[in-house]
Amino acid sequence: VVGAGCVGCYVGAHLMAHGADVTLVGRERIQQTLRAAGALSASHIDGVTSFRVPAAQVKYVLDVAAAGAGPWDYVLVTVKSFHTTEVAASLKAVAAAGAVVVSLQNGVCNADELRKVLPPPAKVVAGMFSYNVVERTSDEECHFHQATVGPVYVEEAECTRRLVAALRASALQCETSDNMRGVLYGKLLFNLNNALNALAGIPIKEMLSQRPYRAILAGCVDEGLRAYAKEGIEPVSFRAIGVSWLPTVLRLPDFIFTLAAANILRIDETAYSSMYNDLVMRRKETEVEQLNGEIVRLSRKHKMTAPYNEMITDMISKAVEARQGSPRASAQLME
Numbered sequence: 001v002v003g004a005g006c007v008g009c010y011v012g013a014h015l016m017a018h019g020a021d022v023t024l025v026g027r028e029r030i031q032q033t034l035r036a037a038g039a040l041s042a043s044h045i046d047g048v049t050s051f052r053v054p055a056a057q058v059k060y061v062l063d064v065a066a067a068g069a070g071p072w073d074y075v076l077v078t079v080k081s082f083h084t085t086e087v088a089a090s091l092k093a094v095a096a097a098g099a100v101v102v103s104l105q106n107g108v109c110n111a112d113e114l115r116k117v118l119p120p121p122a123k124v125v126a127g128m129f130s131y132n133v134v135e136r137t138s139d140e141e142c143h144f145h146q147a148t149v150g151p152v153y154v155e156e157a158e159c160t161r162r163l164v165a166a167l168r169a170s171a172l173q174c175e176t177s178d179n180m181r182g183v184l185y186g187k188l189l190f191n192l193n194n195a196l197n198a199l200a201g202i203p204i205k206e207m208l209s210q211r212p213y214r215a216i217l218a219g220c221v222d223e224g225l226r227a228y229a230k231e232g233i234e235p236v237s238f239r240a241i242g243v244s245w246l247p248t249v250l251r252l253p254d255f256i257f258t259l260a261a262a263n264i265l266r267i268d269e270t271a272y273s274s275m276y277n278d279l280v281m282r283r284k285e286t287e288v289e290q291l292n293g294e295i296v297r298l299s300r301k302h303k304m305t306a307p308y309n310e311m312i313t314d315m316i317s318k319a320v321e322a323r324q325g326s327p328r329a330s331a332q333l334m335e
Contacts, residue, residue, distance in 0.1 A: 001025065002064060002087055003079030006133040007104065010144040013042035014170040017051035023059040023067045031060045039141040045149055049171060052141065064090040072099040074163050081107040081290040088117035095122035100159045102127045106191055107290035108184040125155040126180040128187050130238055134271050147271035149263065150238060151175045153183050179236060185228060186235035188294060189243050192220040195288045195312045198275035201326030205267040211254050212331030218250035219308035227298035239263055282323045288316040
């Protein structure tokens with residue numbers, strides 16, 4: 001698992017707890033935290049299902065070379081989208097040896113970016129994590145918690161069948177699709193929430209309970225749907241509410257929205273988006289260009305404007321430059 005942060009550690013913990021031979025490749029901070037805590041653990045949003053792997057049984061290294069030559073059956077790529085090309089270069093040897101490379105990243109172009117560096121006969125497939133994972137580390141364990149609902153998607157292919165079986169056997173809800181383009185563009189519309197939450201600086205559930213913030217998100221999604229229509233993209237709905245209805249539902253009064261969007265609001269009370277964490281940790285890059293920026297690019301391609309997504313992208317860029325964490329912007333300020 002390359003890029004073993006929240007998502008990578010979460011899926012890795014599930015696979016290891018059910019007997020899979022897994023090596024995690026990630027940041028030194030998590031490696032040190034894992035050693036100090038003594039265990040890697042993961043829990044589901046239901047508050048009941050959880051798995052714990054003693055640190056002594058967890059292989060966590062800092063680069064692909066340190067993971068060894070394998071042979072590996074699968075490489076799950078969970079790095080931030082802006083690191084995709086760099087990581088792909090480090091995977092040439094393992095891909096040439098037969099490993100199937102699976103992108104489980106935000107954004108819509110990562111599998112294509114991997115294929116540019118890892119052309120056939122290397123096998124590269126698309127996947128998608130539809131939910132948010134948060135870190136809840138304590139002195140006793142390096143812990144990762146599922147904060148929203150949804151499945152893992154993996155591209156339907158002969159080469160992914162063993163992976164899908166392993167994920168399902170590890171208590172992960174896993175779906176397959178022969179239309180990953182539609183799945184990824186459907187997820188992108190929900191991911192437009194990430195940057196908005198980073199700017200708001202309050203938990204996702206609290207933000208979505210406020211109609212002014214939802215109105216901004218609805219504007220972002222509207223722009224995405226218009227750009228998709230021009231581009232001929234048919235986004236796949238993977239939640240109870242179809243993506244075409246999402247702007248309408250988001251604009252409902254608070255009490256009606258709470259009833260109509262119960263599935264959307266099934267969110268951990270303390271969960272923030274990963275982009276919020278990027279701002280808090282003063283990181284130099286975020287995935288805003290791969291998310292809201294993708295809507296801006298598609299809109300411009302078809303000579304349309306995307307003022308909501310342009311505004312969000314610009315505000316995130318300024319927040320990154322300021323290096324002062326989340327600006328905690330009110331919806332009124334963003335409007």
